[in-house]
Amino acid sequence: MAHEHDTQAVEKARTPSRGLAVAASDPVQNPGLPPHRERITDKDPKAQQRAVRTVYTLFYISVAASIWAVAAYMLFPIEGEYATMTNIRHNNLYIGLGIAFALLAIGIGAIHWSKALMHDHEVIENRHSTRGSEPTRAAAVKVFEAANDESGFGRRKMIRNSLFAALAASVIPGITLFRNLAPNDGKDPVQLLNETMWKEGERLVLDPEGTPVKASDVTLGSAFHIVPESLSTLSHEDGYLEEKAKAIVLLVRVLPEQLIESEERKTWSYDGIVAYSKVCTHVGCPVALYEQQTHHLLCPCHQSQFDVTDHAKVIFGPAARPLPQLPIAVDDEGYLVAQRGFTEPVGPSFWERH
Structure with missing residues (x-):
């Protein structure tokens, strides 16, 4: 009897109830639109x-x-x-x-x-085919x-x-x-961007501390934000922000054998230390992200990437040219100094350049 009862229970569970069968076969009724409420x-x-x-x-x-x-x-x-x-x-x-x-x-x-x-x-729009006919x-x-x-x-x-x-x-x-996006004093924008505060013997100092940097302070894989030492002599009224925006540099050290240097630039670095303009050559954003393993500099604005080991050439993104390189050397006290200024205009490439 117990076995017969269990069999009947299993069969009952397998057979859908009549109410469920009817509900499954009934079509879903359109509830219609709710009554309109006037505002x-x-x-x-x-x-x-x-x-x-x-x-x-x-x-x-x-x-x-x-x-x-x-x-x-x-x-x-x-x-x-x-x-x-x-x-x-x-x-x-x-x-x-x-x-x-x-x-x-x-x-x-x-x-x-x-x-x-x-x-x-509330309105209902029925679907219909659309054609470019006169009635349409x-x-x-x-x-x-x-x-x-x-x-x-x-x-x-x-x-x-x-x-x-x-x-x-x-x-x-x-x-x-x-109207303020370009110089309005009659000067050539290319010339303005070509003239920075970097000159022969100018010490490289940390931004914003203003501490001079020795070559021994720059460790492998490090990246320092650098400005000219003489920048501290300027006030905001004398153009401090404008000069800093043009002269700011990123200092990086890699193994000397990793550098790919042309004959002209072999003397521009010092023991694997290279200095490049921090101003992106796309639209002028600060290139401040350094990937230590790949030696790539990344611009956070539009993802342009530059190869530190190969003249900061563009390897990805919309930038039109490599980052300008600042030739550097070491003075008698071991501090890093500029050999001279940049040899090309810094910043975006959309201005006409000679």
């Missing part, structure tokens, strides 16, 4: 007008913020005698706030417009006309005009800032 702006004309005023006010706030960004650029100049740390901080802060509020106001205004004023009825094009025109009617873009002139004004004003700060 307060759909029911109350005054609320709708308040929403309209809010949207175009936000767009005009964006215009004002863009104008403020341009005004901040003029109120806090950072050129020549005005290139103080205070002016630089204020310039960055207030221009940034102006641009941020300009874009934020456009975004909030557009979202509020879509949520409070644009058509919000005519239907596309109708879609745009319907979108215009539902959004009120053509009807709500205050919103439309304020949006156009905000979008137009939002690019003005960027255009204003572009």
Whole structure:
């Protein structure tokens, strides 16, 4: 009896119940769309007008913020005698706030417009094949006309005009800032980049400590960030940042037998120590990542890679030419010094070079 009972239980478990079989065969019912809930702006004309005023006010706030960004650029100049740390901080802060509020106001205004004023009825769009026929094009025109009617873009002139004004004003700060991307004193950019503070006998010092570096301090696999010793004599008003940006160097030591040096450059290194410009030849980012095992320098901005052992030539990425090399030697006290300055312009390669 026990065996017969167990067999019946197994058979019952293997046989799906009638209820499950029916449920599996029934098609899934379309629940339909939920009831439409009208917004307060759909029911109350005054609320709708308040929403309209809010949207175009936000767009005009964006215009004002863009104008403020341009005004901040003029109120806090950072050129020549005005290139103080205070002016630089204020310039960055207030221009940034102006641009941020300009874009934020456009975004909030557009979202509020879509949520409070644009058509919000649920619709169902059936799939259909699309072809470039006349009826299809005519239907596309109708879609745009319907979108215009539902959004009120053509009807709500205050919103439309304020949006156009905000979008137009939002690019003005960027255009204003572009004027400072190139020298405006009439000097040749190539010549400016070719003239750094490196000269014969200039000691290599650590950045930012300003400590002179001896050849014995540079161990295998190490990488030091280097500036000219005379840089410390400059103030920010005298162009400290500009000169540092051009003269900064990365100092690396490898085994002397690992260096691949042309006849011209065999005297540019010292016992496996080489010095290359830290300014990437792509767009000027700092090349500051050194891979000890592969002897590659990596630019973090766009992943250009340079081979330290082979004249810092480009082995990957968008950089157009090798990093300029600084010829170095050792003075009577064992400190590393420059033999002379760079023999080519440092920095990006998109400027015309002789």
